[in-house]
Amino acid sequence: MIKITEKHIDVQKVIDTVSSLAAGAVNVFVGTVRNNAKGKNVVWLEYEAYETMAVAEIRKIIDEASQRWPLLGWAVSHRIGTLKPGEVSVVVAVSTPHRKDSFEACQFIIDTLKEKAPIWKKEVFENGEEWVSARPELAAKA
Amino acid sequence: MKLKIKAFGVTKDYLGGKEAVIELKGQTVGDLRAELNERYPQLLGLRSLYIAVNRDYADENQMLALTDEIALIPPVSGG
Numbered sequence: 654m655i656k657i658t659e660k661h662i663d664v665q666k667v668i669d670t671v672s673s674l675a676a677g678a679v680n681v682f683v684g685t686v687r688n689n690a691k692g693k694n695v696v697w698l699e700y701e702a703y704e705t706m707a708v709a710e711i712r713k714i715i716d717e718a719s720q721r722w723p724l725l726g727w728a729v730s731h732r733i734g735t736l737k738p739g740e741v742s743v744v745v746a747v748s749t750p751h752r753k754d755s756f757e758a759c760q761f762i763i764d765t766l767k768e769k770a771p772i773w774k775k776e777v778f779e780n781g782e783e784w785v786s787a788r789p790e791l792a793a794k795a
Numbered sequence: 796m797k798l799k800i801k802a803f804g805v806t807k808d809y810l811g812g813k814e815a816v817i818e819l820k821g822q823t824v825g826d827l828r829a830e831l832n833e834r835y836p837q838l839l840g841l842r843s844l845y846i847a848v849n850r851d852y853a854d855e856n857q858m859l860a861l862t863d864e865i866a867l868i869p870p871v872s873g874g
Contacts, residue, residue, distance in 0.1 A: 703803050703850075703868070705850050706847055731873060742874065743873070766874060770871060772874075773804035773805075773873065775804075786870045786872050
């Protein structure tokens with residue numbers, strides 16, 4: 654299941670979609686909104702996605718993960734829109750026969766998603782806003 | 796040819812909206828990049844800028860057609 658949604662993500666529901674009687678491990682990554690960045694208070698984040706391409710890119714990542722690890726189930730759910738500190742922005746869940754594969758596959762999926770999926774976030778501070786990592790001088794400080 | 800360009804993230808601010816129309820003399824992604832850089836020099840200040848054609852990252856020498864879905868992909872920051 655790949656989902657880009659403006660609605661609150663129910664982590665348990667994502668986990669339920671990967672459950673399998675053949676699985677000995679379910680591994681879940683939950684990304685949450687941090688209340689600070691570059692020493693400033695984050696009031697909220699604005700997430701935006703190029704949805705059709707993001708789904709296509711995530712599917713490619715899942716395909717690659719499926720070739721490298723014996724995935725029994727997998728799910729990726731990503732929030733877009735306005736998120737406050739503490740809210741869940743992304744959930745990746747995988748199930749595999751044994752735990753080592755589940756850790757590796759889950760980490761590969763979230764790391765590659767962050768690198769390739771066309772999804773962006775803007776940090777909104779008390780006195781300004783900034784698209785994350787867009788320009789070199791800001792990336793260097795991050 | 797006249798191409799419709801989708802903008803995301805910070806490129807929306809640079810292009811002045813979610814979509815821009817570019818009159819392109821050349822035919823490739825590289826030609827489009829040169830045209831965009833000339834028209835919107837702020838793009839040159841980005842850490843990276845990919846151009847997606849039909850929902851896939853494109854090479855600079857890829858040929859463009861009127862019906863292509865073209866999008867600007869500034870540095871991504873999902874997760």
